Amino acid sequence: VTGTRAWRVALLVAAVAVVVAAPLVLSSYLLTLLTLVFIAGLLAASVNFLAGQAGLVSMGQAGIAAAAAYGVAYATVRGHDVVIQVGLALVLTLVTSLVYALMTMRSRGIVFLMITLALGMIVFGLAYRLASLTGGQNGLTGIDRPALIAENGTFYLVCAAAFALGTLVLRHVSRSPFGLAVRGVRESESRMSSLGYRVAAIKFGAVLIAGLVAGVAGILAVWQTEFISPSIAQFSRSALAVVMVILGGTGTLLGPLVGAGVVIGAEFWLSTYVERWATVLGVVFILVVLFARRGIVGELEARSHRPRRSAGPAQGLETVPRTTNAGAASPAARDDPDDQLA
Amino acid sequence: MRIVNLAHGAFFLLGGYAGIVTMGLTGQLIVAILVGVAVAAVAGLVTERVLLQRIRGQELPEVLVTVGVALVVTDLCLAAFGGNPRSIQPPAPVSGAFDLGPVTYPAYRLFLIGLAVAVFLGLYLVQHHSKLGALIRAGVDDREIAGAMGIDIDRLFTIMFVVGAGLAGLAGVAAAGALTIRPGADTDILLFGLVVVIVGGLGSVPGAAIGAVLIGIIDAFAKVWIPELATFAVFLPMAIVLVLRPRGLLGRPA
Numbered sequence: 001v002t003g004t005r006a007w008r009v010a011l012l013v014a015a016v017a018v019v020v021a022a023p024l025v026l027s028s029y030l031l032t033l034l035t036l037v038f039i040a041g042l043l044a045a046s047v048n049f050l051a052g053q054a055g056l057v058s059m060g061q062a063g064i065a066a067a068a069a070y071g072v073a074y075a076t077v078r079g080h081d082v083v084i085q086v087g088l089a090l091v092l093t094l095v096t097s098l099v100y101a102l103m104t105m106r107s108r109g110i111v112f113l114m115i116t117l118a119l120g121m122i123v124f125g126l127a128y129r130l131a132s133l134t135g136g137q138n139g140l141t142g143i144d145r146p147a148l149i150a151e152n153g154t155f156y157l158v159c160a161a162a163f164a165l166g167t168l169v170l171r172h173v174s175r176s177p178f179g180l181a182v183r184g185v186r187e188s189e190s191r192m193s194s195l196g197y198r199v200a201a202i203k204f205g206a207v208l209i210a211g212l213v214a215g216v217a218g219i220l221a222v223w224q225t226e227f228i229s230p231s232i233a234q235f236s237r238s239a240l241a242v243v244m245v246i247l248g249g250t251g252t253l254l255g256p257l258v259g260a261g262v263v264i265g266a267e268f269w270l271s272t273y274v275e276r277w278a279t280v281l282g283v284v285f286i287l288v289v290l291f292a293r294r295g296i297v298g299e300l301e302a303r304s305h306r307p308r309r310s311a312g313p314a315q316g317l318e319t320v321p322r323t324t325n326a327g328a329a330s331p332a333a334r335d336d337p338d339d340q341l342a
Numbered sequence: 343m344r345i346v347n348l349a350h351g352a353f354f355l356l357g358g359y360a361g362i363v364t365m366g367l368t369g370q371l372i373v374a375i376l377v378g379v380a381v382a383a384v385a386g387l388v389t390e391r392v393l394l395q396r397i398r399g400q401e402l403p404e405v406l407v408t409v410g411v412a413l414v415v416t417d418l419c420l421a422a423f424g425g426n427p428r429s430i431q432p433p434a435p436v437s438g439a440f441d442l443g444p445v446t447y448p449a450y451r452l453f454l455i456g457l458a459v460a461v462f463l464g465l466y467l468v469q470h471h472s473k474l475g476a477l478i479r480a481g482v483d484d485r486e487i488a489g490a491m492g493i494d495i496d497r498l499f500t501i502m503f504v505v506g507a508g509l510a511g512l513a514g515v516a517a518a519g520a521l522t523i524r525p526g527a528d529t530d531i532l533l534f535g536l537v538v539v540i541v542g543g544l545g546s547v548p549g550a551a552i553g554a555v556l557i558g559i560i561d562a563f564a565k566v567w568i569p570e571l572a573t574f575a576v577f578l579p580m581a582i583v584l585v586l587r588p589r590g591l592l593g594r595p596a
Binding site (some may be wrong): 114119122125127129130236275278281282315 | 585
């Protein structure tokens with residue numbers, strides 16, 4: 001296609017117009033659904049950044065989002081204004097992300113996955129048991145959105161904007177020298193460390209950045225439901241974010257949004273017909289991992305062979321296992337001193 | 343064998359429910375245990391043969407598939423057995439309390455301790471002193487060379503996976519006598535399993551034993567002393583180990 005750039009600008013303008021016009025056209029039910037898609041897409045974008053750039057699959061990302069959400073909820077229930085609410089949420093996001101980053105910076109592959117999973121469960125346990133602060137199983141009620149964004153249409157636009165901003169920031173980071181270093185770590189830790197890079201510090205930074213994005217998703221999530229309970233930190237939330245990323249296309253820009261749209265759309269549509277929605281989700285997940293690992297967006301991009309893909313930031317999930325566990329065939333994998341599993 | 347099976351919690355749940363149902367039908371704890379182990383092992387066999395074998399050696403897809411299996415199995419358990427907690431009333435001779443001189447202790451818990459020690463010893467002996475154990479260690483160390491030496495890696499890994507699933511089922515039935523089996527018990531037990539393995543070191547049976555005792559004791563005291571922060575208490579040993587010794591207490595060096 002000639003004039004690719006003009007096409008892309010036109011597409012972007014059209015997309016923005018559609019998103020902005022949506023509140024005028026859609027029913028409030030569909031609008032709420034779309035809002036959920038953008039919030040879930042933001043959390044998935046955070047998972048996607050780690051999976052696509054660093055090759056690290058986080059199974060506990062909902063834990064960070066939940067920490068932020070509880071920050072908002074606690075501050076609101078205590079009668080503080082929106083600045084304190086967001087401030088507390090950001091502090092909790094930062095603390096939780098720091099813990100995640102410190103615990104995982106020397107791991108990778110399945111060990112990274114196990115640690116993030118355990119951390120996510122610990123956040124859930126805290127939310128469940130620390131009843132004096134979190135309300136325990138009953139959660140906290142009476143959380144109102146700030147007056148400025150209380151109206152559903154406005155809140156929808158805020159969520160859409162947050163997703164767009166988060167995606168742009170992550171894209172910018174991915175293309176920065178730091179992002180390149182992150183990708184270098186994914187490809188070969190031993191090579192990066194022999195080049196003088198501090199591998200642990202790079203992973204630390206990547207987890208921290210992803211954590212901050214997840215925190216924003218958490219703030220929006222609690223404003224969306226205007227209620228919080230430990231289920232926001234549930235394992236299935238983190239797993240669902242990973243499902244969205246893989247379904248949409250790991251490492252692609254819009255994959256998380258597409259994945260979130262499919263999962264949430266299917267959830268609401270199917271759950272009116274099928275009672276065992278979680279079973280359907282599990283089966284879909286298995287099928288996607290087995291047969292369509294590039295995901296929807298990844299598959300579309302691969303078919304249209306666009307030249308800009310060569311400069312594009314990341315590859316699908318399927319490159320991850322090859323580099324983390326190249327079997328016994330790859331000497332790089334076997335000589336790697338950081339391989340905790342060897 | 344370098345598979346993190348996140349469906350382990352689900353197999354635990356499945357084995358527990360199977361044991362509870364069998365117990366209700368027969369009243370025999372031994373039969374309940376056997377059925378629980380068998381059901382979980384069959385679930386493991388199906389997972390391994392139908393799903394995991396297609397993507398052998400690709401760590402992350404393998405883990406993700408087990409997540410999918412966990413979602414399906416736990417949801418089907420919820421459909422079949424409902425949301426109410428269930429448990430087994432331990433029959434004689436493992437019911438009631440056991441007199442240990444200065445203290446009395448529930449007999450069933452003594453039985454559990456014995457069972458755990460037996461399983462631990464069995465696994466350790468198989469891993470380090472049997473031909474099967476030698477084959478497994480060879481398969482884990484270098485899949486290709488082991489295969490080239492004529493070892494049937496696929497079969498070996500299937501055996502390992504099925505044994506692992508069966509043990510999860512055993513744990514499920516055993517836990518049904520001391521705790522309760524309910525939706526959510528799977529993730530609870532999975533958290534302990536993960537933390538124990540992270541602390542003890544991946545692939546080490548003695549490491550898992552040490553980790554389990556350590557985490558178990560810390561959790562038990564924490565639940566009494568600081569109930570609100572009990573989950574957090576499990577986090578501390580994990581954090582300390584990860585910072586000071588990322589491969590775990592007895593994990594093998596690279």
